[in-house]
Amino acid sequence: MKEIAIRVATPADLETLLRFEQGVITAERPFDPTLRPDPIQYYDLPALLASPQAVVLVAESQQQLVGSGYVRIQAAKSYHLHQQYGYLGFMYVEPGHRGEGINGLLLAACKQWAAARGLTELRLEVYAHNQPAIRAYEKAGFAGHMLEMRVAV
Template identity: 70%
Template sequence: MAEVRIRPATPNDLETLLRFEQGVIAAERPFDPTLRSEGITYYDLQELITSSQALIIVAEDQQQIVGSGYARIEPAQPYLRHEQYAYLGFMYVEPAYRGRGVNALIMESLKQWAMAQGLKELRLEVYAQNAPAIRAYEKAGFAAHMLEMRMAI
């Protein structure tokens, strides 16, 4: 994976990142019947790029962005041992680059950033039916912690 490099996102990357966001939404739509049928966004990407409490990174191959992810510092619940943690999200890899370790590079870079911020825990959310994503996160060292349940009424 020597050809892929990781760097912080810049405002110049916004067009690509907006396309990636729609890719994330399209990938998750089959797992979530509560999503509106069109016109949704998950992230304020401009704010995340400029925030001192977050880092969006991109993976590049030959100056083409092929993946993304972010870490955002979040306050922990007052009953937990730690005061803050890094929440990971916006994990996206272009289809042609999947299975080549790009996601692992992204997660490792975000982990290193979180550690440099003095954080001791990473958290993320993944749909219970998204087996490929769960396998990727487990391979990176994550473990299932709690299952959120819902019921339409």
Template identity: 50%
Template structure:
């Protein structure tokens, strides 16, 4: 049985994490015509690694980094029951390792990190039309909650 190991990311992982970021952007472009062409960066990954309210993790298999994710503690809207939640992002698994429990291992690790900080709610954004990603998150325990809509003017 393959043993997936999830650990905190370090600056030594930065090159592979930057390539994962480009993989995320390439995967999202077909779902979002508003993402501009050319090189785009969503994150300042190096800075995030050092932030105490963010956990950036990588998944490894046989010493190879095969996936990533982060949890960021955010203030919740004042009308919600929970004062803070953990926002998950930067969720990526190399295509050849998808369907092998990597995403679930990353989510479980980040959920444990959030729980250890008193967080009781985890949220993330996923494109509604990205059914494989939606299914993966549902398998990890997420439920559909809100659909954001847009209209260019």
């Protein structure tokens, strides 16, 4: 089994992170008919890398980046029990490395970062028909909570 290291991303990783972002978009495009044609971007990666309110993590195998994810501190709604929570995003594993437990390692590191900052809850969004992603998140302990619905007019 290959050794996988999880570390904080640096600006030197930006080129690979931008490629990973396009991988996320390509994977999610079939689930979202509202996305504009390419090229699009989901994230402001330089800002995330610089933010003290977020951490971008990467998975590294044999000195190659093979996965990513971030957690950022979000303000909760005024009616929630918690004041802040960790919002997860940019969860990506290179296709040739899927099934190696990398997503679980990234999620565990995100949980650890959030807990170290006193956060008691993590949240994320996933497309309702993206069953592989849903299974991966459920395996890590996540459960469905709210389903956002839409209709074109």
